[in-house]
Amino acid sequence: xxxxxxxxxxxxxxxxxxxxxxxxxxxxxxxxxxxxxxxxxxxxxxxxxxxxxxxxxxxxxxxxxxxxxxxxxxxxxxxxxxxxxxxxxxxxxxxxx
Numbered sequence: 001x002x003x004x005x006x007x008x009x010x011x012x013x014x015x016x017x018x019x020x021x022x023x024x025x026x027x028x029x030x031x032x033x034x035x036x037x038x039x040x041x042x043x044x045x046x047x048x049x050x051x052x053x054x055x056x057x058x059x060x061x062x063x064x065x066x067x068x069x070x071x072x073x074x075x076x077x078x079x080x081x082x083x084x085x086x087x088x089x090x091x092x093x094x095x096x097x
């Protein structure tokens with residue numbers, strides 16, 4: 001499930017993950033030698049490591065989409081005028097450019 005992402009054979013820093021994400025955006029599934037290019041963009045991982053990292057990410061996303069990962073129970077945030085749980089937050093601005 002979602003925790004499998006962290007149980008990869010090699011550890012990934014947040015910087016490496018960001019470089020990995022950016023490389024995936026550049027080298028899509030139709031790119032020849034995709035995993036070698038992604039590995040080169042990350043800099044310190046092999047093609048096999050980035051492919052495994054990708055496979056774990058896809059597995060996690062499938063599990064989330066199939067509701068196999070329980071939602072966390074967040075505490076409400078109270079600013080005095082309204083009470084809003086984090087799940088009520090409008091996250092759409094994160095997904096727009």
